[in-house]
Each structure stands twice: as structure tokens, then as C-alpha cells.
Amino acid sequence: MKALVKERDEPGLRLMDVPEPQVGPGEVKIRVLRTGICGTDLHIRKFDDWARHTLKPPLIVGHEFSGHVVEVAPDVEDISPGDLVSGEGHLVCGKCRNCMAGRRHLCRNTIGLGVHRDGAFAEYVTLPASNVWVHRVPIHPDVAAIFDPFGNAVHTALSFPLVGEDVLITGAGPIGLMAAAVATHVGARHVVITDVSEERLDLARKLGVTLALNVSTSPITEGMHRLHLREGFDVGLEMSGNPAALRDMIANMTHGGKIAMLGLPAEEFAVDWATVVTSMITIKGVYGREMYETWYNMSVLMEKGLDLSPVITDRFPYHDFDAAFDTAASGRTGKVILDWSPTTTDRSA
Template sequence: MEGKMKAIVKHHRGKGAELQMVDIPKINDHEVLINVKATSICGTDVHIYAWDDWSASRVNPPYVFGHEFAGEVVEIGKNVTNVKVGDQVSAETHIVCGECPQCLTGNAHICRNTKIIGVDTNGCFAEYVALPSQNLWKNDPEVATSVASVQEPMGNAVHTVLAGDVTGKSVAIIGCGPIGLMAVGVAKAAGASQVIAYDLNEYRLELAKEMGATTVVNSREQGPIEVAMNLTDGNGVEVVCEMSGHPIAIDQGFKMLTNGGRMSILSLPVKPVEVDITNDIVFKGITVQGITGRKMYETWRQVSGLLKSEQVDVKKMITHEFPLEEFEKGFELMLEGKCGKVVLRP
């Protein structure tokens, strides 16, 4: 397909981005061209937009960013067999090599040579995006495109919560950004006996209630560890899902965890975090898991099933939609924390 398209371009090494007219991407024999119907803003996109230390060390402007979307296949390469023109799709955003030891042993989600769509390659904040066909996930046409566009971050929530059993267990979700909010819904759907949501933002704590939290805690106003102990008869919670990345919150997460519990960490602290390994890990006999991305493609199946069955209703935390031209409104809301998930429409 020839021509120009609207796209949000990270145009310089500083805060902000620009809406520009750029060339519609050309596809190779193994790629697919997708007409983007809905794209959502991720925390990673906010880092790039705000231009923090991480983004300054990782991305190379100018380029089109964004990686969460739902769209329709409009063109396929000659070697593509898994999708056809007209299919509704989203994408696994980790482009993996298929050759490293991790890929060859069923652990492609931690491929040593991963490239991330919209971080290391051109992304989907645009009318069209070109992607390897192997990264595509077919969507149920009956699922709204706004809902389908958040499957990738929901996969992070599913992977974190379901990295171990939560049925009948007490679960703490620390950090109620969009992924934390989805984690609340996933934990509730998976049968957790208690889902305790922690944040400093009252707006997002209210959303956590709507997503199924049995208790919400403003960590600035209440003692996070004390609340957890009171709710669990002094035993501590059985599962902690760390989504905040804040050193104090991480320390509190370890301390509220019961002996033999599980700590699953999805957050990305910007600096090294001090942990009391002796008392909070070794003597307590806990399991600590680092969570990255989604299992390919086990997690995607779980996400699709939860959405189709409506056991997790993400519509409750999709709070704003804007046309692509008004992207700055969405980013500012994200920076202010006055939103759940923000969807852009090209």
C-alpha cells in the first residue's frame, strides 16, 4: 500500500511527541500490514513521552512509538499463512529470535534477543503498522476494539497473578495503575479470597473497587503492613503482586507476605532497591518471581478466555478515549494519574 498516514512520532530527545504525516510502512514476505482501529497508552509510552532516564538510554528518535492495539489485516506478505486480509488482530509485542536457549526451551517470553514493538521498532500510534505475522493474535470480532487493544497489558496482569495458584488465597496488588487494576480483576476472577489493592491515588483506588478489590488502602493514610496483618489474622498475605516500582512499597510487600508466600514483581524500579534477604526472603521461605511480558502464547489464551467469558470486565477501567490528534490529552491524564486506561482512535 502506498501513501501517507497520521502517526504520533517521538520526534526528539526530550519531552513530548508530534502528530506527523509519515509513509505507510511497506511489508516484507513474512509481515502483515494492519489498519489500526484502537490503540491504548502504556506506562512505557508515558516514559518515552516524558523522556526519563530509561527512555533516554533505550530509544532512538525519531520514530513512531506505541505497542498496544487492535486492528484489521489489510495486506499480507507472500509467505504469510496464519492470518488473512480482513482478520481482526492484536499483537504480542515481543519480537523474539526463535534461536536462543530460552526460545528453544519454551521460554520465548524471556528471549535474550527480544525487540519490543514501539520501543526498538516503529509502533502502532498510527493509522497502519507492519508486523511479523508470527506476532499476531486473532481477535474475536465480537470483542470491542477498545477492549481488544488492552489485551497486551492485561497479559502482564494475568502472567503476574497466575504465576502461581491464587484460588482461596489472600492477594495484595501494590500499585493500581492500569495493569494493577486489571490484576485486581484477574485475581478476583481466579478465586482469590481477598484482593487488597494499595495505591496513593484515590481516583485509582475507586477504580480498584469497581474491578473487584475487597479492600482498598491509601498507603499514605493507612499502614499498609498493619492493614494486611489485620485482614489475615496476623499471618500476612499469601501472594503479593508488585506493580508500583517504589522502593518503600516493595519493602512493605516483602514484609506483609506470609511465610512460604509468593512475591511476583512486574514493576521496574528506576534504581537498585535494598531488600532484607535474610529476614524477608530466606527465613520466611518465600518464592520471589520476576515477571516480564506474557508467556507466548499461553497467556494470550488465558486473556482471551477471561475477556470472552466477561469474568474480567476491563471496560470499567477504560476511562477515556480520544482521537489520535488529541493524544496529548491522554498523555497528560496518564502523567497526572487521573485516568484508568486511555484509548486513542486513529
């Protein structure tokens, strides 16, 4: 089969012929249809410090995908060949304190699909059945392929009640855009999103946010003035990992405000903890998805009409992966999808 492989300890990826994976006990084999390019994949392609210390090449990369089940192990129930599925990319141990208590997203021994074991940028992938999410209602494979990052957005956005609240989102990358769509859909009063990319802010406007603010020219206080907000934002969703963004968010929260922080900083930075204390601000770190409450939330949001299609801006056949990765790395687009469907394979043969 064809697969995108990090073959050596060096920048770049290679499209290679590799053996198809075999189904082990408790596993499911999936014919991949679509994959989404994640920031993690960009780090792996670049082979930066994080990738050098994390990966052990050769490795098939990728963890955002959708596909059809083609084979299940004899001991697997409730999943059948032909099912359209997505996958939870965090494989947990099942034995630590958090796993045993049902808090699997907090497992200290998590293994990452496409990071610690062969991933989904391939024609076929295998996963434990417990990590396979079957789509029981109709959904386009493009959207099903981004359920992993959509889960990050939902986990972050639903960390605190949003109904009737004023919400500030810093960072209009794909996950920030999806979080904005969720906040709007579930009943936030005002949803303000900030970035320095006009292309991404335009995408946010298409998703129905109250205000998309370019903070390179307009401070958050200007947005508050335009919306007649006098006491600050009730909920903050920090999606950028940018030190200035978090500091601006803290400075513009109401007393008792709550911040969910998904953006991952590249290095340590100073925070105005005096304001956090005196304004009694709650800051919650968010990573991945709650297994599997977030997945239920995602499916229900889709059933109730949430439209993520504007977030997907670019589609490429898998053999054009270099162009797809360059597009994703530009910082000016929404989600970039690679098409691995059989017709695509035929065209590239």
C-alpha cells in the same frame, strides 16, 4: 498516513505525515483502530535517561493496539484481511537457546515495537505474523487494544496458584487494576490492593476487590486486621516499582509466601533479605507475556466473563494526543485510549 513520531532527541512527540509501511515476507499489515498509552510511551515523550539511551529517532512510537488486518504476505496462513487483531510487542530472534526451547518470552535479543522499530501510534502498522493475535470471539476494539498490558497483569497474577488464597497487590495503576480483576475472577479469597491515589482505589472497588487501601493513611496491617488475617498474605503482586511497597509486602507475607514482581524500580534499593530467608518467601521477576500461553489465558478469561471495561477511563481522538498523554501522566486515571478509526481520521482531515 498520520503517525505519532519521536522526531528528534528532545522531549515531545509530533503528529506527522509519513509513508505507509510495506508488507515484508511473513508479515501482516494492520489498519489501527485503537491504541493504549503505556508508561513506556510516557518515558519516550518525556525523553528521560532511559529513552535517551534506548531510542534512535526518528521513530513511530506505541505498542498497545487493536486493528483490522488489511494485507498479508503470500506466505502467511491463518490470518485474513478483516480479522480483528492485537499484537505481541516483543519481537524475538527465534534462534537463541530460550527461543529454541519454546521460552520466547526469555529471548535475550528481543526487539520492542515502538521502541526499537516503528510502532503502532499510526494509521497502519506491520508486524510478523507470529506476533499477531487474532480475536476469534467478539471483543470491543478498546479492550483489544489493551491486551498487551492485560498480558502483563495475567502473567503476573497467574505466576502462582490463587484459588482460595489471600492476595496483596501493591500499586493500583492500570496493570495492577487488571491483576486485581484477574485474581478476583479466578477465585482468590481476599484481594487487597494498595495505592496513594483515591481515584485509582475507587476504580479498584468497582472491579470488586475485597479492600482498596490508601497506604498514605492506613497501613497494610490495618487492612489485615479488618479482614481478620492473622498469618499474612499468601501471594503478593508488586506492580508499583516503589521500594516502600515491596518492603511492606515482604513484611506482611505469610511464611512460605510467594511474590511476583512486575513493578520496575527506577534505581536500586535495600530489601530485608533476612525476612525473605527466614520466612522462606519466593520472589519471582516478571516481564512481558509468555508467548503465547498468556495470550490464550487472556482470551479465555474474556470468554468466561472477565470485564475490563472499568479499567478504561479516558478516550481521545488521536489528534488530541497531548491531552491524552497529560491525562495518562497524571497518575489518577485508569487506561487512556487513542482512537485511530477511519471516522476519526475523517474528522481531523
